[in-house]
Amino acid sequence: MPSSREAMVHRGDEDEVCPVCKSSRYLNPDMRFLINPECYHKMCESCVDRIFSSGPANCPVAGCHKTLRKNRFRKQTFEDINVEREVDIRRRVMTVLNRREEEFDSKLDWDNFLEQREEMIFNLVNKVDVAKTEANLQKYAADNMSSIRANQALEAKEVTSFQERQNQEQELARMRRQAAREEYENERKEILAGREDVLTRLASGQPADAAAIAREGQKVILKKSSARRSEEERIRQKQAALRGTDAKKPGQTTATTAEEAGSGLIKGLKKVKTPEPEKPYDPFGGMVPNKRDYYSLQDDYPSSYLDPIRQDHRMLAGGYDLQEYYSRTLLEAFAGLGCFIDEEVSKREANSFNFVKPVGTHGALAATPGSQGDK
Known part of the structure; x- marks a missing residue:
């Protein structure tokens, strides 16, 4: 009886043989060797070209x-x-059932959706109720095509944005390394130039001035280093502020139509408003x-007091307007x-808890008219 090791070796040899x-x-x-997702039978590339070049x-x-069709053949990944078949089924189901968490009313509805999706994947992988599962999947895809495409576009946009951020971070890291190298070179050149300047001044000066020249050169170097560090700190603070502004931007959400929110396969979706x-x-x-609830303003009101004013051009020339007088008087009246x-x-008394305020001290209670102390 062959050992298990020999059986594994022979099995590996059989996997490397074209069945055709x-x-x-x-x-x-x-x-x-190539495989086709329709049946996942492996065969060599020459057999695929010979059998399927003329058509299905x-x-x-x-x-x-x-x-089978030739354009569906591909190289085996796993x-x-x-495992290859399960990965393909999972990718196909998740492409259709690509709802997002923000589309559901509660966390429980989102968990139920994930469980339902995993159950469909399990049925297709283990060949349990395949016809019913495929029918439900196709019906959902036909009824919610716009939502599926919108979520796919949003996912592609998120992937593109993530790649752009990765590229930007790599470019910033490269620029920081380059700036650090340039800073190191500039600092080294400044130190060498300062030393040469100090040596030149010492060679041309007096011996008594040696200490003063050395201190002055050291001060110049320290001043340049301090200014450079302050500039670097300012740049870092500015970059941190920009990153914080980008992080506060609100996320995007997907929008669904009314008929998609009422799909019979997925429960718990938010109502579309x-x-x-x-x-x-x-x-x-x-x-x-000029509209009031209890009266309407007219152009003229008969009055023995106002009639002379209406005919007096001297009063009207100063800007006096009888319409303003009518409007103010009626507003005050009504x-x-x-x-x-x-x-x-009644509302204020109903909302209050205590109708009579308590007296602060016993002395005040005794001094209150109608109390026992007055009897």
């Missing part, structure tokens, strides 16, 4: 009657073909000029008609 032409990788090291054909593996059309600008905030004191007092 029986060619082995041992005899042809350059042989390349049945799978040549015995017992498999699925129709060593285990079952159609935004109301923007109303025209009203400078008076809903109030109608101003209290909208106030109902009894209702306001």
